[in-house]
């Protein structure tokens with residue numbers, strides 16, 4: 001089953017290429033391809049057979065790939081019935097259709113920011129339903145929650161092939177409940193999820209906020225599973241205490257289990273993840289470049305992987321070597337084109353607000369300590385998120401010359417390296433700017 005997201009991208013790609021392909025060829029060769037799933041920047045496509053694959057690759061691959069690239073995607077072709085792609089591991093014997101077979105413990109890289117979540121997940125494997133129930137994993141987007149959630153499912157199934165594992169997102173569950181209410185079939189939902197389940201993996205519980213009816217059903221199911229010692233694992237982007245309009249009973253239940261957070265990856269973990277991927281896939285990326293990427297992409301693992309994939313795809317298409325300079329320009333371009341446009345004005349406003357200063361202060365030439373400090377942060381974010389040159393930045397920030405700006409940037413980068421709290425502050429400012 002393809003995800004709605006991969007289906008949407010694939011539809012867009014087909015739409016974009018259709019003017020360039022005779023209609024009968026489109027029907028014959030392109031329509032039979034179907035999206036399997038998307039992962040980071042990779043969109044996996046199923047091709048019916050070898051013959052078909054040969055023709056598609058020969059005639060249309062370039063067009064398809066370049067179109068996909070303009071949507072930030074790389075296509076990976078998977079011939080039906082075979083798993084010839086090295087990115088797809090051999091199917092395990094007990095593969096659950098809703099679980100991604102790539103998300104396993106063995107390729108989850110552990111660092112100080114996710115160590116606790118990783119260990120807790122392993123504990124769940126050892127004593128499912130008995131010790132940490134529920135396990136509540138929370139953290140920002142792209143930090144590895146889904147990876148761990150699937151890893152728990154995959155591993156428990158490997159050890160206990162008869163385990164009945166149910167994987168649900170909040171949205172799927174809500175839809176099921178709405179449907180059931182309409183057709184008066186709530187008891188079926190209860191049967192399906194509470195009576196025939198040994199492990200419930202539930203994604204994005206924060207999305208149940210405000211959905212009273214759905215929460216009620218969830219509580220019923222949750223209680224039954226809990227009483228029967230069936231393991232429940234939940235993910236959320238907030239801790240239970242910050243789930244706002246969530247039924248108090250649920251919050252209490254969540255807190256009675258084990259609540260664990262995953263932080264955005266720190267530099268060491270970012271570098272480790274890159275190095276792992278580079279080694280595994282035998283990529284030609286210098287240490288200088290991976291070091292640069294690990295420094296520049298701070299917010300999430302997903303973005304880190306995305307940036308690397310994009311860089312590789314661009315290098316491949318343009319037949320270029322991945323030099324530091326090339327990496328810089330691709331990353332800049334990405335930040336400019338894919339992320340929402342962020343103006344210096346907005347950056348100044350957000351940073352000033354955070355420090356209880358006035359935007360004019362940051363734009364002024366004042367050297368007051370607190371002003372200068374906030375200004376440096378704003379300059380760093382502006383350098384990262386806008387396309388302004390050093391001297392243009394200088395003009396925005398109190399007519400400073402570009403060497404002063406550069407000096408300030410270096411200071412911020414150095415501090416980020418040395419002080420994790422400072423880095424986390426910048427990550428959270430960057431995230432709130434991008435929202």
Ligand code: ADP
Pocket residue numbers: 039040103107108109110114139140141142143144145146147148273301302305
């Ligand atoms: P979340 O659910 O927190 O938004 P995901 O689990 O979807 O994040 O992770 C985003 C991407 O980053 C996935 O491709 C995942 O495999 C990868 N990833 C996250 N953390 C790690 C890690 N520690 N080691 C390896 N890959 C990771």
Ligand code: MG
Pocket residue numbers: 142145146147
């Ligand atoms: Mg997720």
